[in-house]
Amino acid sequence: MQPGTHQPLITMELPGPKARAIIETDSQVTSPSLPRAYPLVADHACGCIVTDVDGNRFLDFAAGIAVCATGHCHPRVVRAIQDQAARLIHLCGSDFYYLPYTDLASKLASLAPGPGPWQVFLTNSGAEAVEGALKLARYATGRHHFLAFFGAFHGRTLGALSLTASKTKYRRKFGPLLSGVTHVPYAHCLNCHFHLNYPACHLACLAHIEQDIFTHTVSPDEVAAVIVEPVLGEGGYVTPPPDWLPALRELCNRHGILLIADEVQSGMGRTGKMFAVEHFGVVPDIITAAKGLASGMPLGAIIARSQWMSWEKGAHGSTFGGNPVACAAALETIALLEEGLIENAWQIGAYLLEKLAGIKAEHPALLADVRGLGLMIGVEFQSAQQAHAVAEACFRRGLIVLECGQKAIRLSPPLVVTQAEADTALDILAEALEEME
Template sequence: MASYIGPAEILNKKRKYLIPCVYHFYQQPMQLVRGQMQYLYDQTGKQYLDCFAGVSVVNCGHCNPQITKAICEQVNTLQHTTTIYLTETIVNLAERLAGLTPGRLQKSFFCASGTEANEGAALLASIYTGKHEFISMRQGLHGRTKLTMNLTGLSFWRTDTNPMGGISFAPNAYCYRCPMHKRYPECDLACANEIETVIQTATSGQVAALIAEPIQGNGGIITPPPGYFKRMKEILDKYNILLIIDEVQTGFGRTGKMFAIEHYEVEPDIMTMAKALANGTPVGAFTARPEIADKYTRPGASTLGGNPVTAAAALATLDVITGQNLPARAAELGQHLKNGLLRLQEKHPFIGDVRGLGLMLGAELVLADQTPAIKEIDIVLEKMKDRGFLVGKNGPNRNVLAFQPPLVITQANLDDLLNHLDDVLSSL
């Protein structure tokens, strides 16, 4: 068995050499040393069922052999050039994305992360419109750079002590705790209608774009009701404002369709993606309709964006997703998991709400008075980890259990997860 330094020494080095904003889960963390499809293994050899997929990244499973083979073959032939030279993989990937993305989205720019993709999409929106204000959603998360952090509507992630102006926030479609104090469907999508009020009152009218996640991941798996994005798009079109859809967490089969916005039958003007596009190889991209993309003519490059290894990994990932029809698998297994969580909700008052689409599901934990169960969720996560299950948490109060496993997970895995979660909730 290989020799590992262990969790204690990693924590020691982490304190000494990493900037302390880099936080970790668990009071008693383990050292992860190996991954295989839906499983992870620690330094002792203990197996964990990964129910978070590195935050919605390894949709095809850890170290998927088909993807790993493509990466190794590319590394052994041409590991790196940059975008100023011609390579085949980057244009093949762009062509492949044009065939998979919704509507008329066609031309892409590749970078190395979701943050960069959102930053680039915002820049493209300003170039195309000549406008510089933005609207974002409360509880949205779009990145960690200056602009994308300021487009983020979660105070947990807003660490910039000198925030930028020109960004207005609209209420999100959080039906469980409606910001408009209404109930769907009698509400007539009041939260979407409020976007027009924000345009009229909080902006100068010179808004380049609104950016939104189809399902807010870090925001607590906030899943808008049917019709929400159509109403939003009608309002934006009235004021000639572009719609940027952030599919960084939701893309590539996660929600039961290739992209989550397809559930809402709306075509974005610009769309961003990252995470699952290359199954863990660092990648980001933004894609747009040709008439928008073609306005970006001054020189632009990305040293690492779309390099041969990244593009080969992404092409292999898309082969697995489409070849094994992982979106349909996510839809079927997601419904099974959701039904199981709803049964647990009937049994355990701790579960206040269950929401999401496909294998992107959230269970909001609450106390008897519906206030967030902030301490209790950490107990649940720790106990589930000890039982061999890695579950995420998110939301503005970090009280939402997040289930975003690799899409190669099995129904038996999910039943095992539900049985153990039942035991843990009973123990509380």
């Protein structure tokens, strides 16, 4: 990249003429269900900068929804993809063996927190990993029921969608969904479901499961698993209080229920640890991963303790899951994470949080909360309209951020983000807030 090209640069009203023409054609031939947050038509990208077809440059604080962990087109990841593509593109990891699948499974098994052994099933996406985790939990326990959380996002396929409860629009008109799913409140203390304050609440949201759900509607001995995002993603980038996940783990232990940590968004170093559960000292039974795993190549994983990965030959498979090229990208991605990007996520995340706390103090009428772990940062507004307007204003200035939850925006830049880029993002956000004021 040329000197100076790591800064955003918007030279025209957006979208520019080439982008407008493509969007016009696109709108006639693609599914109208695609959410398409902004009129951004990307041409190429490098590091944290995305360049559109008209030559405008954007600083990317969304990373393809928390996917491009190593930045866009990291040269080492590109080389790993090219080398693997020249050797073997596909054979089907469900039917045959090839080294990248075995190597990646070994690596992920070694990275899983807590005592092993662990075993791995590779998928194409986060939703496919969640689907597989549901099947595995039913298979391993002989139980059929699941608990999931309000605010959760676990994917859009029918099984995963049955767990997803962040917005009704994701579920509307798609029912009936999977039977045997009960939703309970997440530890979203700022908007406590029970109007209590932490820690005086004594984790009332978990007591509700025992005292209400398990007493009146669902017998715990029929519950296969509780599925939880260790940090709520699409539902608002909410970090639960420190003792909540350990207490949830204990609740599962008491009733022989498996704990599935959905780390599709929070995993692969984004929060400053390889998996977000490590911040809480919790060892799940099953972990789902995807998004950041392969720097943008489609890949997901079910990582389960061997004791639970007990399904028989043929019970579960996938034609493309664990594709060799995606596995090669994942192995290089993990190497880069371990060589310093996880540490960088923690450092720059802490820097952003500190600066954002200052910005919040200057805009009490706009900002309700800033929070986060590593580079999974939520900025909550007083209203949904404010969140939307600020996200739009950032976009017009060349900063890409996505909304989440009811009235928040999320900052989830690539893990290669520098302090200078963080400062640029903060300046643009501050300008957007000034404009709102």
